[in-house]
Amino acid sequence: MADDDPMARRLIRDALQMAGIVVIAEASNGVEALELTRHYRPDVVLMDVVMPSMDGIEATRRIGAQAPESKVVMLTRSEDDELALVGLQAGAVGYLTKDISAEAIPRVVQGAGAGEAGVSRQLAMRLLERLQALPELGLGLRPVHSNLTRREWEILDLLCTAHTTTQIADELVLSTETVRTHIKNILRKLEVRSRQEAVALAPKLRMPRKE
Numbered sequence: 001m002a003d004d005d006p007m008a009r010r011l012i013r014d015a016l017q018m019a020g021i022v023v024i025a026e027a028s029n030g031v032e033a034l035e036l037t038r039h040y041r042p043d044v045v046l047m048d049v050v051m052p053s054m055d056g057i058e059a060t061r062r063i064g065a066q067a068p069e070s071k072v073v074m075l076t077r078s079e080d081d082e083l084a085l086v087g088l089q090a091g092a093v094g095y096l097t098k099d100i101s102a103e104a105i106p107r108v109v110q111g112a113g114a115g116e117a118g119v120s121r122q123l124a125m126r127l128l129e130r131l132q133a134l135p136e137l138g139l140g141l142r143p144v145h146s147n148l149t150r151r152e153w154e155i156l157d158l159l160c161t162a163h164t165t166t167q168i169a170d171e172l173v174l175s176t177e178t179v180r181t182h183i184k185n186i187l188r189k190l191e192v193r194s195r196q197e198a199v200a201l202a203p204k205l206r207m208p209r210k211e
Contacts, residue, residue, distance in 0.1 A: 001026050002033035002056065003048040003075070008098070012046065012075075012105060019106030030054025037067045043113040046105075049076040049087065050177065057090045057181055064091030071112045075105075081126050082151070083178045084119075086185070089149075094118025146205055147189050155182050160199050 001016075001023055003009045013023045024040050027033040031053040037045055045063060049056040060072045073094035074087045084095045093112050096105070100120070108118040119127070148156065151172075158168045165183070169176045183195065190205075192198050 001046045002028070002030065002051065002059065003046075004028050004051045005048075008048075011102065015102040015105050016046075016109065019110075021106055021109055028052075030056055030059030033059045034062050034066070037063050037070050041067060042070050044109050045070050045072045046109060047072050047074050047092070049074055049078065049083065055181070055184075057087055058184070060087065060092050061090040071115075073108060073112050073118050075100075078175065078177065081123070082174050083181065084123060084127065086178065086181050095123060096120065097123075148186060148205075152182055152186050152189070155179060156186055156198060156202055159183070159195055160202050 001009055001012060003012070003026075006028075009026055013026070016023055024042055025036040027036050029051045033045065033047060033051075033056070034054070045060075047056040047060055051059075056074060056076070060074065063070055063072055071094075072092045073096065074084075074092045075096050075098060076083070076087075077098050087095050094108055094117060096108060096118065097120070100108075112118050146153070154172060155168055158171060163171065165176050165179050168174070169179045172179070186198055187193065187195070190198050190201055192201060
């Protein structure tokens, strides 16, 4: 279980232990979560999203690469659909908000351990609506050879026009937290260290490849 709030960890731990689930380790940040997961190889990791040192989404991505047998369920205060999508794309099998009842958390953890997805009905419906609203593939919204998603290209294009994180969030109706997560993903995928380097690289990525 990874959460930088000791009180939240205690409440969740009590709920899990009352349901007969053994909490074998606790982490206060993403770096600890990754290290403990590699060491203990738990069935399920209950992961907060916003944590110091390394956020829960990056920790989830690395757990998927280094300890794929451990299933990650993300637990967060945010109800941002876009952040949920990023978490699921990073490899999480569940995404829950912290207003979920204490009794429901053990059921989701047990389900994740059994290979089931764990999202609320409300979120499942919102994600389905988002999926149905996506444009058809092949419309040229981004270069076909790019490993950036459509949303990441939208954000990169706004960075190219000198938009700040807050302005991008307002433009795309996202939380600033979600925008920052997308920007981290963009820098990682492009293998650059700064927004400026990503902006400089963007025109080259749009150029057609020579056969």
